Amino acid sequence: MLAIAxxxxxxxxxxxxxxxxxxxxxxxxxxxFIYRRDAFATLGSLGYIAAIIMVTVGAFGLYTSAVxxxxxxxxxxxxxxxxxxxxxxxSILAGLLLPVTVLALVQITAILTVFGVVGGEPxxxxxxxxxxxxxxxxxxxxxxxxxxxxxxxxxxxxxTLPVSLGVIAVASWVGISGTENLTLLKRLLxxxxxxxxxxxxxxxxxxxxxxxxxxxxxxVVAVSLAARLFRWEPRR
Amino acid sequence: MSTPVIEVEGLNLTYxxxxxxxxxxxxxxxxxxxxxxxxxxxxxxxxxxTIEGHRDPTSGRVRVFGHSPRDRxxxxxxxxxxxxxSGFSPDLTVRESVGLIGQLTRRTDDVGRxxxxxxxxxxxxxxxxxxxxxxxxxxxxxxxxYGTPELLILDEPTTxxxxxxxDALWQSxxxxxxxxSTIVLTTHxxxxxxxxxxxxxxMHQGVLHxxxxxxxxxxxxxxxIRFALPAxxxxxxxxxxxxxxxxxxxxxxxxxxxxxxxxxxQDNGVELRDLSAGPTRLDDVFRAINA
Numbered sequence: 001m002l003a004i005a006x007x008x009x010x011x012x013x014x015x016x017x018x019x020x021x022x023x024x025x026x027x028x029x030x031x032x033f034i035y036r037r038d039a040f041a042t043l044g045s046l047g048y049i050a051a052i053i054m055v056t057v058g059a060f061g062l063y064t065s066a067v068x069x070x071x072x073x074x075x076x077x078x079x080x081x082x083x084x085x086x087x088x089x090x091s092i093l094a095g096l097l098l099p100v101t102v103l104a105l106v107q108i109t110a111i112l113t114v115f116g117v118v119g120g121e122p123x124x125x126x127x128x129x130x131x132x133x134x135x136x137x138x139x140x141x142x143x144x145x146x147x148x149x150x151x152x153x154x155x156x157x158x159x160t161l162p163v164s165l166g167v168i169a170v171a172s173w174v175g176i177s178g179t180e181n182l183t184l185l186k187r188l189l190x191x192x193x194x195x196x197x198x199x200x201x202x203x204x205x206x207x208x209x210x211x212x213x214x215x216x217x218x219x220v221v222a223v224s225l226a227a228r229l230f231r232w233e234p235r236r
Numbered sequence: 237m238s239t240p241v242i243e244v245e246g247l248n249l250t251y252x253x254x255x256x257x258x259x260x261x262x263x264x265x266x267x268x269x270x271x272x273x274x275x276x277x278x279x280x281x282x283x284x285x286t287i288e289g290h291r292d293p294t295s296g297r298v299r300v301f302g303h304s305p306r307d308r309x310x311x312x313x314x315x316x317x318x319x320x321x322s323g324f325s326p327d328l329t330v331r332e333s334v335g336l337i338g339q340l341t342r343r344t345d346d347v348g349r350x351x352x353x354x355x356x357x358x359x360x361x362x363x364x365x366x367x368x369x370x371x372x373x374x375x376x377x378x379x380x381x382y383g384t385p386e387l388l389i390l391d392e393p394t395t396x397x398x399x400x401x402x403d404a405l406w407q408s409x410x411x412x413x414x415x416x417s418t419i420v421l422t423t424h425x426x427x428x429x430x431x432x433x434x435x436x437x438x439m440h441q442g443v444l445h446x447x448x449x450x451x452x453x454x455x456x457x458x459x460x461i462r463f464a465l466p467a468x469x470x471x472x473x474x475x476x477x478x479x480x481x482x483x484x485x486x487x488x489x490x491x492x493x494x495x496x497x498x499x500x501x502q503d504n505g506v507e508l509r510d511l512s513a514g515p516t517r518l519d520d521v522f523r524a525i526n527a
Binding site: 003004007015077079080081083084085088233 | 288289290308309312313317319321322323324325326327328332336337339340341342363379
């Protein structure tokens with residue numbers, strides 16, 4: 001697994017396209033939100049900015065990169081090559097996704113640290129960390145499922161849009177309008193409950209860990225979808 | 237007799253309604269070079285992919301070293317696979333690719349040695365995206381022979397290789413065979429199979445059409461003497477077929493009939509131009525499948 005992860009890391013840094021979408025883009029968006037934090041805090045709250053940073057990195061740094069990576073490794077038969085060795089399927093997938101996942105977590109940690117320094121600390125760090133981890137698990141699961149219906153890295157630019165734009169839209173909706181109205185719907189949408197949890201935690205309101213349940217349920221849904229949709233070889 | 241390295245029993249593979257492989261049974265014994273040959277669409281690649289564990293049989297049983305080919309931890313450290321299509325990451329270098337795939341086979345070897353065997357030492361630092369088709373083929377070979385596996389699967393190994401690379405590849409295969417490795421080969425270059433295979437399985441439309449040594453396969457067809465007769469020459473003492481200006485004699489007793497023909501030519505002062513004589517080639521066995 002670590003050998004595959006190491007080679008993936010090399011490939012990420014050699015391939016500028018992946019580097020730009022997975023690293024630069026989320027950083028630019030996050031920097032904008034932090035720079036105009038007063039305006040966004042008036043619109044929603046400081047917690048809303050934290051939530052947007054989390055889902056932006058999750059959607060582009062992690063989800064889109066993961067789908068693109070898996071589609072590209074399948075298209076050029078690298079997956080088949082890896083499966084011709086003694087490595088098991090689980091360790092192949094783990095190896096392929098470990099670098100983008102770790103990079104996304106490092107990114108979120110770094111950006112939220114900067115945000116915490118300039119905008120004020122979050123209420124509960126431990127809950128924030130759990131919320132971020134659950135959201136990233138959901139994004140990895142959704143990436144595996146999406147990779148199943150994606151035929152090429154170019155195709156990934158289309159297939160990833162519903163989920164990546166969707167979770168950002170949900171996070172914005174929940175972050176700005178709160179969950180007083182349409183509570184159940186907002187919490188059940190992917191990223192909705194996670195956003196509420198991050199917003200509450202960051203703003204210092206007593207967060208409810210029950211809010212983790214919808215996110216974890218999405219992990220289960222995504223993984224079972226992936227089990228049915230994921231393909232190791234290109235369609236002929 | 238020792239246990240076979242590969243056992244295929246009653247293998248059926250179906251795509252939708254199309255039966256790609258029908259009730260196929262054969263085995264590959266330790267140390268032999270078994271060539272699985274066939275026309276396009278004969279089911280070779282499907283069979284090979286089942287042996288490689290990339291495809292599940294629709295029915296039937298396949299065993300590699302007595303294990304299911306899907307049991308990667310048990311089987312793969314002992315087998316090297318050269319796939320028909322490369323499948324390397326374009327952004328990794330040759331050295332990195334061999335190192336990664338080699339390490340994942342769980343065999344041990346020196347990357348430099350393997351690159352040398354595959355003739356890729358000069359390309360060690362080159363990215364895969366910069367390689368020619370032949371170089372990619374050699375990279376494929378390098379990962380397959382990493383750690384000198386007991387079983388080597390070569391799926392059209394020399395397609396796209398120039399003659400020097402092809403000779404070098406076969407030299408490396410010969411060295412593996414001296415170490416006792418078992419080889420399974422598919423190829424469209426029949427002379428490679430004819431020269432090297434201990435046994436040949438000839439597939440046609442999903443079934444094993446014939447199986448045996450090269451001699452056993454070719455012996456059923458007559459040897460051929462070919463020559464051109466000058467105008468006005470007397471009639472030879474043999475049954476001669478005339479095809480495209482060339483005279484051909486088909487015989488199951490090459491030595492006797494050739495002696496007869498040469499004696500006749502000498503006695504009559506006839507010059508047999510473009511004279512050639514030889515046993516049936518594997519090509520002819522192939523052509524006879526469809527005849």
